[in-house]
Amino acid sequence: MSKAGNYCYEYPRPMVTTDCVIFGFDGSALKVLLIERGIEPYKGQWALPGGFMNMEEDAEQCARRELFEETGVRDMFIEQLYTYSDVNRDPRGRVVSIAYFALVKILDYELSAGDDAKNANWFSMSEIPSLAFDHDHILRMAIQRLKGKVRYQPIGFELLEEKFTMRDLQNLYEAILELQIDRRNFHRKIMKMDILIPLDEKEANTPHRAGRYFQFDRKKYQELTTKGFNFEL
């Protein structure tokens, strides 16, 4: 009735994995981290990083563990996306996958990568190859979620370095939302929210007027949130 193994149950159980859609931003384009599969099934194809859940960890811990193993980054923004449970989504058998999406500061990653044997790469949205399993579907849903969420929660800052210019922030929003925003109205709208700390520092070596650096004020945002403030772009 079933293959041999050490773990026996009265009723059949699916395998449970987590998969992670990791977004990064390189200053002009939104990117996703994919890994090339080294083993069957789908050997040689690109896929979302992920793996099997252990019995002593919950799904988020599993996703964070996998993320750390892949990118060397800890403590990034991570949020559960959706759980995929199609009967035939994995040729190895019945696999339920709890998908997460993560936002990383892309430079943090590039520093600590390379130590892994696996082939990992950042892909722009426009050049994403066909993916293993139902990962195309997961990725599409993740992009949609990111697009929606970025408008009413200040998660964009998770993709930028600590210091950024107003132009960086606008480029980020334009890349995610795929639309043009009026520079001046954007500036005013963001500043009116009062969640950015203006620094005295400015850009260097620009062929034009240098932009001021800002920092996201998490504490202030928390305060305002409890008072009923809603981020909205």
Next chain:
Amino acid sequence: MSKAGNYCYEYPRPMVTTDCVIFGFDGSALKVLLIERGIEPYKGQWALPGGFMNMEEDAEQCARRELFEETGVRDMFIEQLYTYSDVNRDPRGRVVSIAYFALVKILDYELSAGDDAKNANWFSMSEIPSLAFDHDHILRMAIQRLKGKVRYQPIGFELLEEKFTMRDLQNLYEAILELQIDRRNFHRKIMKMDILIPLDEKEANTPHRAGRYFQFDRKKYQELTTKGFNFEL
């Protein structure tokens, strides 16, 4: 290492269940359907309806099956909420639960209930007892999701009968969002969206001027959506 059973695997696997938060609206208050557990663990306590996933169904099919068994209703609105995977969320062992939330027309349910031996009941938001497992937590998240979603997607109609008055609709929104809405502005805003079909029929036996009945125009809404229209209250 593990108890006996017919299904043996090389690595341990969690059990997978679905749980469902079923919302209804009785004309004045938002309600949730709970069932009283007949067996251990948490025997005698109230809980969300749910059950173990079979190997030949995906999670949504499982949720719909459980829902049908509990309420006798098919084809209601259902949407995945979140997946709960805390290591100790179930005393029976490692159980991952994929939670859904459903919206039903409460009269449909009341007609076809009673055939089930289990004790099921609708509870108003204000009188919800302490629930089994982590179901309190799940319910809180479901309410939050409903509150958020109802503002930018016309899912409220799933809770009303086919025909409803503007007052019914407003009562629904006031109950879900827990705020007062100006009757006249609400009326104008909804009508401007052009997604309601006004019927010639009116309320009967009212001690005052009768309200006109409306119907939600799904087709029109789909059309408008493809043209970029966004429901928003």
Next chain:
DNA sequence: CCAAAAGTGTTCTTTATACACCCATGT
């Protein structure tokens, strides 16, 4: 001085809010 982009201000349009008034219906 020029080009390019930052930073600030002003106008116009649209949307939201508050509230006044008339209408229909059962008692």
Next chain:
DNA sequence: ACATGGGTGTATAAAGAACACTTTTGG
């Protein structure tokens, strides 16, 4: 006729979109 709530209108305030002007910086 009157109490109650439906249906429509209008004035005011707030928010959003479009765009003009000034400032800073490197070449």
